[in-house]
Amino acid sequence: MILRALPLLAALALGCTPPSAPPIARAAPSPEPSAVPAAPVAPPPVAVSPTFAPMPSLGPVSERPPSSVVVMLHGYGANGADLRDVAQTLARDLPDTVFLLPDAPEPMPGAPGGRQWFALAGSDDSLRREGVRRAVSGLVPAIDRELSARALPRSRLAFVGFSQGAMLALDLGLHMTPPPAGVVSLSGRLVDDTAPSPSPAPALIVHGTSDARIPVSEAHHALSRLARLHVRTESLILPGVGHTIAPQAMASAGSFLHGLWP
Secondary structure, eight states, X not given: OOOOOOOTXXXXXXXXXXXOOOOOOXXXXXSOGGGSOOOOOOOOOOOOOOOOOSOOEEOOTTOSOOSEEEEXXXXXXXXXXXXXXXXXXXXXXXXXEEEEOOOOSEEOTTOTTXXXXXXXXXXXXXXXXXXXXXXXXXXXXXXXXXXXXXXXXXXXXXXXXXXXXXXXHHHHHHHOSSOOSEEEEESOOOOOOSSOOSSOOOEEEEEETTOSSSOTHHHHHHHHHHHHTTOOEEEEEETTOOSSBOHHHHHHHHHHHHHHOO
16 A cells, blocks of 8 residues: 555645674784684674654744654655645644654665555554554654754654554554653554553544545544543544545644644
């Protein structure tokens, strides 16, 4: 499934090499080679979480220093630029906000320019949880660097995610400590509700009843589970809307985000 952002007059449809190791030091030649022990062999490199370059950004449209940060998390097979039009619409309600538009760390096979936060082929609940945890482990330090560069705390941070990106947004709102100010899930699902933060972020969940990719039952499941965890939630269920970002969703998201920082 490859999702691309469309103009907002219609519904918006979405879904280093490390530096070379220094040469290994070798013992100086000796007249008695047998007396010189072999140089130690360097251990194999340890796998690390994905890293992110400085993120493309939009705004603030006020041209003042930013007072808040919203991270836009795209869907499966899209990329950060696909949510630029969405960010421009939200900026009308948030003129002092900078919108970050990161690309997911993994290229999507067979889709030039398309990215994925984790592979979906053959995904079940366990694989989704593993994929979300891996993606979040690289994303959080990158976001903290962006906040630090702007001298802003996590209380001035929010996430907006669509589809696969919404899975990350809900997970970040539930598990980041300290938490962000809030999250918006557009056509997503709650992947892991175990071991939540002591103070999870409020969430807005938006979903269409005609979503054929992620059924609206996932929205009802997320709302039920978050309520049991005493997470403040708002919801917008859109009759007849499919797997897309509709204008009503943008209006609701803008109002929700604006309310985080009155």
